[in-house]
Structure formats: C-alpha cells, structure tokens
Amino acid sequence: MSQREFVVNQSDPFYIATKTVFDNWTALQLAVSNEFAGSETKEIAEWLLNATYQWIVETGDLEDDELEEFLFNTMNNEFNTIIEDNSCMQLSRLLLGYFGLYKANRIQELHDELMKRYSLAQGSIQASQKFKTEQDTSSEESANEDNDVEMDELVKPKNELSEQDAQNFEQVDEGWTFVAKSGKKLTK
Secondary structure: OOOOOOOOOOOOHHHHHHHHHHHOOHHHHHHHHOOOOHHHHHHHHHHHHHHHHHHHHHHOOOOHHHHHHHHHHHHHHHHOEEEOOOHHHHHHHHHHHHHHHHHOOOHHHHHHHHHHHOOOOHHHHHHHHHHHHHHHOOOOOOOOHHHOOOHHHHOOOOOOOOHHHHHOEEEEHHHEEEEOOOOOOOOO
C-alpha cells in the first residue's frame, strides 16, 4: 500500500499561523540571519517550518512536550544553538493552541489571536484573512484586484533584533550559541 505524499498548502490558515510564529521566533531568526547552520541555513529553516506544520497536521493530537523536544533538538542539532529561554515550550503550546482553533474551524478566532499577538507581522495575518475571505466568497468573483497579492510578497520574516534581544544571545565555544532568559548570566 503506497502512502500519499504530504503537500504543504501555503495558503492554509494554520500554515500561515505557523509561519508567522516562526518568523517572529527570535532564536530562529537570529540563527537564520547569522547563518548558524552554514550556507544552507535558510533551507533548513524552511524545512523546520514545513516539517513542524506537517507533523502537527498529520498527527492531529501531538503533545506539547513532543513538539518542544523536536524544536529544541532541531535548534541544537541543525543550528548549533542551545535554547535556554523556554521559547521552545512557549512555541509548542502556542502552535498547538492555534492548531486547536484551526481544527475546530474557528478561523476568525485564529486570525484575531494572530492579530493580537503579532501586530508587526501584518502581511502573514492579512494573507490568512484573505484565505478566509476567499473561502467564504469562492463562488463570487473578486472585484478588488489588490487582494491578489502573492503569498511571498505578504509574508516577510522579522529579522531585526532589538538591542535587548541581542543581549540574550552569547556565542561560546566552537560556534555554539546559548539563548537565555533576560538577565541570566551565562557560563562558558
């Protein structure tokens, strides 16, 4: 029996939510902008996004500690970054919460949550709203050509770190980077 291949739907509201979360994850964006995984850093980050999305969608009932461990291990193994700021736990709970809304077909609530949390990531969120609107009016023709903006134009990662965020990162022995809570001293 052959298994069908999973296809990532970049206009899916949960994919957009996942991408928005990853685009605003400081540790991942620091790793990408500084190429912690070498020349293939962006491809690895894209793989992490797609793998996380696929695993959550296909599993349907993933536990937050399983996702947390996956994110932590991937950051460690692929990006040479040890996360000590509990962001893996926070992201796993957030993503699974968003998936719960998505699974319950509460797309507007998912959109509203994204708007509240990520007001700076308007492009991704607008794409989610556009998807919902297109679903609601799929039989009608859109009169507004401005809504036909491509997904790549809307979704732009937030690659800027504030000075405070940058202080939470410290490069130590052999290229490893530790991400710690604010104010926590790191030992080498």
